[in-house]
Amino acid sequence: MAAYTALVTHRAYRRTVARSRLNAAALLIVLALFLAPVLWLMGTAFKTRVDIYSENPFDLLFTPTLSNFTGIFELFEPGRLLGNSVLVATGTTLLALLLGVPAGYALARSTLRAAPAVAYVFLFLRMVPPVAALIPFYLVMRDIGLVGTQLALILISAALNVGFVVWTMYTTFRAVPPDVEAAAGMDGCSRWGVFWRIAVPLGRSGILTSALAVFLFSWNDFLFALLLTTPRTATLPVGMLATVGSVDISIGQMGAFAQIATIPVVIVAIALNRYMVSGVMKGSH
């Protein structure tokens, strides 16, 4: 009887192992499909024009070349574009956090009945289609002479993202029990000190989530940058658009460009993956 039970358990165990191996294999195939486009692009960055436009796009045996990377430095100014992207994304993130974190805290700690409603309004602001606000915003920026500056881009990106930061911080601080803060208050901490030294450190996961999501949206934004920048202030996505449609430029150079534009951000996103999902889902455009 014991032998029989052992046999059954053994069979069940083997079935479980087989099933989980099948599962892992299927998972790898799906993952490969999702990563294949990116890998292809990275590959083309090291291919010569002849290799890229050859008859067989599946040829994996090619002699790598760095000519595409040197080529984009001759044709474009990747350094300037990168600098602009870093400036705009950092500025947007800082402004959105500076405004959003205190507001989220205040709404979470307020006992007013209207506080949750205000938080929901901020959440709603995040869902507004950018194009609805873009035309009048463009007109205002044109009137005060800010079109073509990084500041205009930072202002509108921060405005559309601040709602998301407020909402995330509101939910984060609601989950922090107020007792800790009350205790600090009794120890003689000022209200500002309670916020800055107690609440902000306790809410750091929410802050990191919002910072990562806002930075990513601002970095990846194309619509605002397309409209509000000049060649001097263009960000990476707008600059990359210039690689399309010109005979002098091949997909190889686009691939080389794309590596500068996306790989660093993708690596950061993977490294901080546990903060990514909730952030992007709540705040996505």
Next chain:
Amino acid sequence: MKRKRPRRRSSEGAPDRNSERSTNMTMVETMGVSAQSTRPAPSSRSTAPRLRRQKALFLLMLVAPAVLFALAVCVYPIVSAFSLSFFDYDLRHAAVAPQFVGLDNYTRFLTDPLGQQAIVNTLTFAVAAVAIELVLGLAIALMLWRDTRFNKVVTALFLVPVAFTPLVGALLFKNLYSTTYGPLGVIVNALAGGNLDSLVTNPVTAMPAIILVDVWQWTPLIALTLLGGLRSLPDEVIEAASLDGAGYWRRLFAMVLPQLSSFIFIAVVIRTMDAFKVFDSIYAITGGGPGNATTTLNYLAFTEGLQFFNVGYASAISNVLLIIIVAFSAVYVFSLNRLNRKYETH
């Protein structure tokens, strides 16, 4: 996606205020005791409201900058777009003052074949993309459910498309679709008998090509959101569902999916709202064509307003989009609110 709140929403009003008053009173009393030797204890009756006022002022100070900023840079343009939509306002004729035309822009948009096609295209795109993403995303989430080291690595790698700059992704797919050197285009062309010029200039394949970009980029996000939902299920559901053998599908549909329904719902609503706003891939890949086969509302509003500078008409289009999205976000916020209450009572 689950938002925990320490308190029940319904108890936010009066009871909370009482508990706060009691903490304030203890604070006052402690202070009073320690300061007794130098000055008389302040009467708690006058100090408690003052402290409460101070606290309210402090919180107001924290929230005001964000509110003012959002009002100036976000709400004002939206309201302004709303009013612009009732005017005939063409930026190319800046000398001509905007003329009030009532609902003309809206009737023109809704009776224009291009406008109608943009609505149909937007809905087609959103429904198809989100449906495919949901089915695929759910399958991936179920495959990733078991919490192993292998799955953790795979989960992180699935973030690559999500973090990828959408415009770069669009340019990448545009090249993949080439029937001369793009792997995807070559395969499809071979399957179709080799007479396709390009996938993006063909009216039959253009829309699926745009949808595929969206599916590639956002399916992983739905998968990871639903995975978060699966991980938060009660233990007995997880145990029952992880048992192997016959009846896996029945258990999946009877136990797991109903428990997961709120996460599925939220993922679908958010993704649908985003899909309505698709822009980058259309701008970079098809430019709304061939013909107007991939012209969506967002793209149409952009071209009308910011390329043809027909600001009044473009505002009307973006307002139609806004109304659709507001309806969706109202459903979302309402159900989020209910969901929060459900979790709080547990």
